[in-house]
Amino acid sequence: MFPIKRIVAATDMSPFASRAEARAALLARELRCESLHLLHVIDNLALEALRHLDPTPLDTEQRLMESSRTQLAEIEHKLSDKYGIQVITTTLNVGRAYTEIVHYAELLGVGLVVLGAHGGGFVRDLFIGSTVDKVLRKLTRPLLIVKREPEVMYRNILVAVDFSESSRQAARFAMNIAPHAHITVLHAFEVPFEASLHSAGVDDKLMQIYEAEIKTRKNGEMQQFIAELGASSGLVSGIIERGHAHAVIRGKIESLAPDLIVVGKHGRSERDEMLPGGVTTRVIQDAGCDVLVIG
Structure with missing residues (x-):
């Protein structure tokens, strides 16, 4: 195996995703990776549903995009401050999450993709059909599924x-x-x-x-x-x-x-x-x- 040069952490801004962000940053620092990348995907089907419900969809979409960019910037600063690493890119895409994650990983040629996951219990029954499940079926690169807060x-x-x-x-x-x-x-x-x-x-x-x-x-x-x-x-x-x-x-x-x-x-x-x-x-x-x- 060659050294891991690039890591991408896909985030949906949830508490579970924050564990993946932190683990990716810790690995990037300790393994001296060349780059760490953050990716957030806004679901296009959810956007389409919003357009039918909101009388001013363009204004709402713009606010949603701006809010997502702000949150990504906050995550970037938090990881940089805590782990002393530089997040090379923060990317905001619109589409289906699993499709965009796989495409982004292949485009960058990353050595590792990191995703957050729910813990055990009844939630495990929801795995089939989840974003993690769909990414696994399509992705050809190593995938780390983070369930615990990294220390x-x-x-x-x-x-x-x-x-x-x-x-x-x-x-x-x-x-x-x-x-x-x-x-x-x-x-x-x-x-x-x-x-x-x-x-x-x-x-x-x-x-x-x-x-x-x-x-x-x-x-x-x-x-x-x-x-x-x-x-x-x-x-x-x-x-x-x-x-x-x-x-x-x-x-x-x-x-x-x-x-x-x-x-x-x-x-x-x-x-x-x-x-x-x-x-x-x-x-x-x-x-x-x-x-x-x-x-």
């Missing part, structure tokens, strides 16, 4: 892997974004055709031998995976655990309490993990900490 750089990172190239990129990006953090590489495996083998009357001892053989092979893959990362001694450790990926990841979130989870958008499976019910989507919905998705 320090990430220190405890959980990276879920399936040993694919996407997983390797995710792990390397984690090392890049937090070079001094401890990284736990997690791989979940299942015994192929387990239910069918049980139904066929395969002996439990034979099943245990089968599982042990799979785990031994997976341990070898994990050791090679970590070795190829070239991390400093003690900064990366690996865990192999049997079970469905989402259940295993959720258990490790509870026991390890990471401040960042890193997942690849696509793995070895041909199935689109960003479809409703996919592992990546469920991790984003359930995690109480920040989530980094590598496309």
Whole structure:
């Protein structure tokens, strides 16, 4: 992975977005990025509805635009004062938020896009169809979804892997974004055709031998995976655990309490993990900490 040169933080001016703004500024400072950019999108459908309701739509639109520019300027000054960094551009666009965010990120060639997200609880059920969900489906660049108020750089990172190239990129990006953090590489495996083998009357001892053989092979893959990362001694450790990926990841979130989870958008499976019910989507919905998705 190359160093992150440009970061864009998309904001809707909400308290959740302020966490993303702060995290983006903290990363830009600590990683010595070339530039930090702020983007706010005014929804064109909402503007159209306003035109039908307001007797003086042009005047109202102008006031809305001016208010948004003022708020962006305030955010810029706040970040500059607190983190000692310069916000290179503050951009106000009109359109659909997810379309404008993706287009802006590609136009600037940014190394990281940062968005705010709601926390857990019932709000997670609203994820499908949200701006974050739609951005994830279209964006080809790393996306950091911020859920917590940032205080320090990430220190405890959980990276879920399936040993694919996407997983390797995710792990390397984690090392890049937090070079001094401890990284736990997690791989979940299942015994192929387990239910069918049980139904066929395969002996439990034979099943245990089968599982042990799979785990031994997976341990070898994990050791090679970590070795190829070239991390400093003690900064990366690996865990192999049997079970469905989402259940295993959720258990490790509870026991390890990471401040960042890193997942690849696509793995070895041909199935689109960003479809409703996919592992990546469920991790984003359930995690109480920040989530980094590598496309």
